[in-house]
Amino acid sequence: xxxxxxxxxxxxxxxxxxxxxxxxxxxxxxxxxxxxxxxxxxxxxxxxxxxxxxxxxxxxxxxxxxxxxxxxxxxxxxxxxxxxxxxxxxxxxxxxxxxxxxxxxxxxxxxxxxxxxxxxxxxxxxxxxxxxxxxxxxxxxxxxxxxxxxxxxxxxxxxxxxxxxxxxxxxxxxxxxxxxxxxxxxxxxxxxxxxxxxxxxxxxxxxxxxxxxxxxxxxxxxxxxxxxxxxxxxxxxxxxxxxxxxxxxxxxxxxxxxxxxxxxxxxxxxxxxxxxxxxxxxxxxxxxxxxxxxxxxxxxxxxx
Amino acid sequence: xxxxxxxxxxxxxxxxxxxxxxxxxxxxxxxxxxxxxxxxxxxxxxxxxxxxxxxxxxxxxxxxxxxxxxxxxxxxxxxxxxxxxxxxxxxxxxxxxxxxxxxxxxxxxxxxxxxxxxxxxxxxxxxxxxxxxxxxxxxxxxxxxxxxxxxxxxxxxxxxxxxxxxxxxxxxxxxxxxxxxxxxxxxxxxxxxxxxxxxxxxxxxxxxxxxxxxxxxxxxxxxxxxxxxxxxxxxxxxxxxxxxxxxxxxxxxxxxxxxxxxxxxxxxxxxxxxxxxxxxxxxxxxxxxxxxxxxxxxxxxxxxxxxxxxxxxxxxx
Numbered sequence: 001x002x003x004x005x006x007x008x009x010x011x012x013x014x015x016x017x018x019x020x021x022x023x024x025x026x027x028x029x030x031x032x033x034x035x036x037x038x039x040x041x042x043x044x045x046x047x048x049x050x051x052x053x054x055x056x057x058x059x060x061x062x063x064x065x066x067x068x069x070x071x072x073x074x075x076x077x078x079x080x081x082x083x084x085x086x087x088x089x090x091x092x093x094x095x096x097x098x099x100x101x102x103x104x105x106x107x108x109x110x111x112x113x114x115x116x117x118x119x120x121x122x123x124x125x126x127x128x129x130x131x132x133x134x135x136x137x138x139x140x141x142x143x144x145x146x147x148x149x150x151x152x153x154x155x156x157x158x159x160x161x162x163x164x165x166x167x168x169x170x171x172x173x174x175x176x177x178x179x180x181x182x183x184x185x186x187x188x189x190x191x192x193x194x195x196x197x198x199x200x201x202x203x204x205x206x207x208x209x210x211x212x213x214x215x216x217x218x219x220x221x222x223x224x225x226x227x228x229x230x231x232x233x234x235x236x237x238x239x240x241x242x243x244x245x246x247x248x249x250x251x252x253x254x255x256x257x258x259x260x261x262x263x264x265x266x267x268x269x270x271x272x273x274x275x276x277x278x279x280x281x282x283x284x285x286x287x288x289x290x291x292x293x294x295x296x297x298x299x300x301x302x303x304x
Numbered sequence: 305x306x307x308x309x310x311x312x313x314x315x316x317x318x319x320x321x322x323x324x325x326x327x328x329x330x331x332x333x334x335x336x337x338x339x340x341x342x343x344x345x346x347x348x349x350x351x352x353x354x355x356x357x358x359x360x361x362x363x364x365x366x367x368x369x370x371x372x373x374x375x376x377x378x379x380x381x382x383x384x385x386x387x388x389x390x391x392x393x394x395x396x397x398x399x400x401x402x403x404x405x406x407x408x409x410x411x412x413x414x415x416x417x418x419x420x421x422x423x424x425x426x427x428x429x430x431x432x433x434x435x436x437x438x439x440x441x442x443x444x445x446x447x448x449x450x451x452x453x454x455x456x457x458x459x460x461x462x463x464x465x466x467x468x469x470x471x472x473x474x475x476x477x478x479x480x481x482x483x484x485x486x487x488x489x490x491x492x493x494x495x496x497x498x499x500x501x502x503x504x505x506x507x508x509x510x511x512x513x514x515x516x517x518x519x520x521x522x523x524x525x526x527x528x529x530x531x532x533x534x535x536x537x538x539x540x541x542x543x544x545x546x547x548x549x550x551x552x553x554x555x556x557x558x559x560x561x562x563x564x565x566x567x568x569x570x571x572x573x574x575x576x577x578x579x580x581x582x583x584x585x586x587x588x589x590x591x592x593x594x595x596x597x598x599x600x601x602x603x604x605x606x607x608x609x610x611x612x613x614x615x616x617x618x619x620x621x
Contacts, residue, residue: 146322149601150593151559158593161581162330238447242563245449246578261450265567272457279450287445294441 036299043295046288053285057104066095068102068255077271088274090260091267092253096274100281103255107282110167110249110256111237114174119229122179126186127221131194131213141187147180156239160248170249174239178232185228189221223300230293234286241282257282309609316605323601324376327594328369331586344385381591386583391591394576399595402565402572406557408489409496414550416497417504424505425512436505443502452495452567459491466491469569492568496561500553507549511542544615551607555600 037043056063065084071092078089087096129140147155159173193199194217202212241258243249250256252263257278264275343355356362363371375382381391417440424436460468467488515521515538524534558573565574573592580588 142318145319146326149319149323149604150326150597151556151600153556153562154559154593154596154600157562157577157581158327158330158589159333161577161589162334162586164335164584234445238445241447242449245563246566246581248581261453265453268453268457269461272461276450276454276457279447279453282447282450283445286447287441290441290445 033299037295040295040299043292043299046291046295049284050288050292053104054108056101057108060098060101060105064095064098064101066098068094068098069253070094077267077274079271080273080277087277088271090264090274096277099255099260100257100277103257103260103278104281104285106167106250106254106256107237107241107244107258108285110171110174110240110244111285112233113171114178114240115229115232115236117171117175118178118182118232119225121175122182122229123186123222123225125179126183126225127190127213127217129183130187130190130221131209131217133191133194137187140183144180144183147176152177152235153239153242156243157246157248160243165248165251167250170240170243173243174236177239178229178236181232182225182229186221186225189224190217193217193220227293227297227300230296231290234290234293237282237286237289308612312605312608316601320598320601321373323597324373324594325369327590327597328372330590330593332365334586376594381594382587384580384588385585386579386588391588394588395573395592395595398571398573398576398592399599401570402558402561402574405489405492405496405565405570405572406554406561408493409557409561410500410550410554412493413497413500413553414504414546416501418508418546420501421505421508421510422512424509426516428513428516433509436509440502440505440509443498443505446498448495448498449563449567451498452491452564455491455495456567470571488570492564492570495567496557496564499560500550500557503553504546504549508542508546511545512538515541544611547614548607548611551603551610555603558599558603559596 071090071094073093075085075089076091076093078085080086080088082088085095085097087100090096090099125140129137150158156170156173156177159176160169163169163173199212199216202216207215240249241256241261244256244258245262247259247262250259252259260278261276261282264278267275339352339356339361343352347355361368379392381395383390384394387394420436420439424433427433456468459466468491470488521534521537524537529537561570561572562574562577564570565572566578569575573596576588577592579585580592
């Protein structure tokens with residue numbers, strides 16, 4: 001009798017201690033990550049570039065010198081360095097700098113949203129498959145296999161091609177492209193964590209499945225899944241702008257880097273360096289996201 | 305090995321069926337009545353009803369899928385809305401052109417990637433390593449459709465060395481392996497090769513560094529084997545993985561060349577898809593995607609089998 005009353009409280013005390021230690025060690029962990037990131041000049045530089053870009057596109061309406069939609073037939077396709085139009089003008093005489101600033105909004109939105117959505121949906125499904133195992137795992141993973149049978153660009157083009165042009169359709173198509181790889185990563189890391197001793201201990205102490213997943217599993221799997229998801233942003237930016245480049249994303253006259261690249265294609269014989277500017281923006285963004293993701297992976301000590 | 309082969313092929317069948325189902329669903333998720341994907345919009349009402357019955361579109365969805373599958377297995381991918389020709393007739397020539405582009409691009413990417421990755425893995429931590437890694441990151445981060453435009457600006461517009469678009473005189477029908485045609489292949493190939501180049505570099509760098517750290521390499525060095533001899537041993541161990549990555553890249557490029565083909569007006573499946581999207585020609589879209597995805601499924605299977613055949617360490621169960 002005495003045993004049965006003291007045992008749970010002892011276990012509770014033990015759990016509370018564990019949780020506190022976990023909290024402390026996780027604070028120590030993030031401090032360590034930050035320390036490692038700070039010593040990595042490439043990551044810091046790329047993150048600063050991305051932050052500057054983000055500020056520039058958020059405050060585009062304050063810093064842009066002109067109206068992004070206001071064209072003029074008499075000043076079409078001016079070269080880079082034209083007074084008052086530093087980066088030249090596009091095929092309809094609109095200021096390039098202004099349109100690049102405003103264009104970043106849609107390009108970033110269309111590049112990051114699919115990865116964020118896929119991160120949430122893929123994590124839920126992947127952790128479910130990994131933790132539940134058995135038939136649930138089979139069902140989720142076999143459906144995932146089917147989407148793996150399509151090259152990613154083809155799948156994105158197929159879905160948004162069938163649905164028709166539009167920002168939401170492009171985001172939907174890209175989200176569907178990124179869910180399967182995130183499910184796979186989430187399933188793998190969850191399966192790895194599920195059978196560790198501390199999860200068994202939590203189960204033995206009577207914690208229900210929801211608590212175990214929320215406290216013990218998610219805490220250990222979110223880091224690797226998050227790092228993997230950040231590595232997808234670069235591809236997502238390229239694909240999102242690529243869909244617009246094919247005429248499947250944004251519609252004119254909306255400024256968006258991929259679409260600007262498409263409409264300026266005919267201008268490469270007149271103002272080649274103005275015509276390739278939007279692509280340079282995509283390239284810089286994409287490479288910075290890639291390098292920041294690599295830096296995060298190293299700093300967070302995620303394998304794979 | 306024989307049983308492994310049978311089992312691996314058997315495992316591919318449900319995947320192939322599911323891929324077929326996804327392609328079938330493409331027309332279903334398209335906004336509007338799927339009948340609009342088959343008959344022109346100005347067709348009279350009774351003709352529409354007739355076609356609806358002929359195609360089985362009045363039947364439940366699973367039955368429709370069965371009927372569609374029967375046709376596809378017999379090689380009937382339907383007719384193009386825009387041209388009225390069978391989808392397969394345009395597709396067959398386009399596939400050849402895409403395969404030519406994707407194969408030459410993955411070959412170029414493979415050679416460059418192996419060279420860069422091998423150097424980086426051997427001289428880990430040196431400036432060579434850092435340069436190779438930088439090039440690799442650039443290769444996977446660059447929007448290749450933009451790289452294509454930049455190459456056109458440099459080599460076609462400024463220097464006037466290479467043609468900017470098309471597949472040479474007479475189009476793809478008169479293709480020959482002469483300079484007149486080959487020069488049209490150069491820019492698209494280089495553009496498309498940066499992705500496999502980056503990925504192969506990363507992979508090869510990783511494997512080579514791992515192999516170089518293994519004890520048997522130290523033992524080979526210890527017994528006095530020449531650099532060349534050690535190199536051959538490393539190649540032998542790295543080859544299965546590197547070849548598998550290249551095989552998969554070929555499949556990715558077949559499906560992913562749509563953007564590059566659009567930039568260079570290369571008469572392949574990408575241009576076909578682009579036109580189909582532009583004209584909302586759903587049968588062409590569906591047929592092209594189905595064939596490309598099936599190609600990818602088969603290629604995956606072949607890569608798997610090849611890897612098992614080349615590397616006896618891979619378990620077959």
